[in-house]
Amino acid sequence: MKIQNPPFLYGQQGLQQSQRNLEQASQEVAHIATQTFDRVQPKELDVQHGTIEEGLMEARQATQNAQSNAKVIDGSNKTIGSLIDITV
Template identity: 50%
Template sequence: MQINSSSFLYGQQGLQRSQDKLDQASQKVASASTQTLNQTAPTTDATASNARYGSDIQDGLIEAKSSELEAKANAKVIDTSNQTIGRLIDIMA
């Protein structure tokens, strides 16, 4: 009898997507930080610009935290799938 575990595959795919999202969020934070550091003498326009970059940093950090939570959820899916497959093998053996 063949045991098909699509939940395991979905967990793996979700974990990979979470990693990709974390990479993008990290790049967003790094890019916004670099832009903020490269700002010239503060003027009214630069102050508004710094607020925008600060928002990009905050967005990136929120996205990073979100991807962390998604990764944990996908790891639980993989773990549960693994336990289920183990139980099925024990029952069938």
């Protein structure tokens, strides 16, 4: 019998997306910090990049999303474990 576990897959995909978002936010913070460190005036900063605060908020959001997706994976594993215990 094949057991399909969509919540586990959704949690895994969400975790991967959270990791990509965290990497992107970290790169953005590093880019802005580098420009600021090089003493570029704020009005000369690259328009496509926000502020360090925005980047840090995005990083925090990605971290919280990752934690939520990890809970989905954990709950899914527990559910499958209990199903296997019942059917054995």
